[in-house]
Amino acid sequence: MEEELIQKVKDNARQNFRDGLNCSESVFKAIIDAGMIDISPEAVRLATGFGGGMGLAGHNCGALVAAVMAVGGAHGRSNPLEGDFSQRVDRLYGNPGLYRFFNQIPHEFRQVVGEIDCKEINRDYPVWQDKDRFRNCMKIVVSAAEMAARYILKGQTEGYIQPFGENVAGKQ
Numbered sequence: 636m637e638e639e640l641i642q643k644v645k646d647n648a649r650q651n652f653r654d655g656l657n658c659s660e661s662v663f664k665a666i667i668d669a670g671m672i673d674i675s676p677e678a679v680r681l682a683t684g685f686g687g688g689m690g691l692a693g694h695n696c697g698a699l700v701a702a703v704m705a706v707g708g709a710h711g712r713s714n715p716l717e718g719d720f721s722q723r724v725d726r727l728y729g730n731p732g733l734y735r736f737f738n739q740i741p742h743e744f745r746q747v748v749g750e751i752d753c754k755e756i757n758r759d760y761p762v763w764q765d766k767d768r769f770r771n772c773m774k775i776v777v778s779a780a781e782m783a784a785r786y787i788l789k790g791q792t793e794g795y796i797q798p799f800g801e802n803v804a805g806k807q
Contacts (some may be wrong), residue, residue: 640671641781641788644784645781647665647669648661648662648776648779648780648781649777651664652773652777653773657682657683657697658696658701658772659683659684659697661780662776663679663681663682664676666705666708669784671705671709671783682700682701685701687753688754693752693755695751695752695753696744696750696752698775698776698779699751701783702780703737703740703741703783705783706736710737710787730796731795734802735796735797735798736794736795740782743782744778747778756771
């Protein structure tokens with residue numbers, strides 16, 4: 636059942652990208668349309684600006700950003716002000732803690748794709764409209780959608796106890 640759901644997400648993402656959605660919209664809409672997060676379909680507008688590494692600026696890959704957004708749709712804090720200050724902070728940094736879980740996504744993405752920035756991912760395609768660039772980005776879109784689906788399921792089964800990967804806070 637899970638593999639069928641993941642395949643549906645991948646097929647949705649591929650078709651979305653073929654239909655002219657940008658990388659970020661393609662991934663986020665694929666997760667919404669598969670019913671993996673209970674978010675209005677109009678929320679895909681939140682993903683629009685992340686295509687091309689934030690409006691073609693070449694920063695974080697829009698497919699990666701959308702994967703993180705989608706996982707957040709399932710596992711993010713719906714009421715971040717709940718509890719007192721220390722409880723709020725512990726929900727992020729603690730063990731279990733949400734940052735342990737979300738920290739895994741960009742590290743896995745880099746292992747699969749090789750880079751996380753759109754500019755670096757596409758450095759071998761000086762012409763943006765290059766068909767080979769489009770094909771490469773489609774593979775990345777499909778991979779990011781699959782990754783998002785797997786992380787949504789992983790959070791439901793494992794919770795948020797993963798070890799931290801490299802991080803700016805020096806957390807272990």
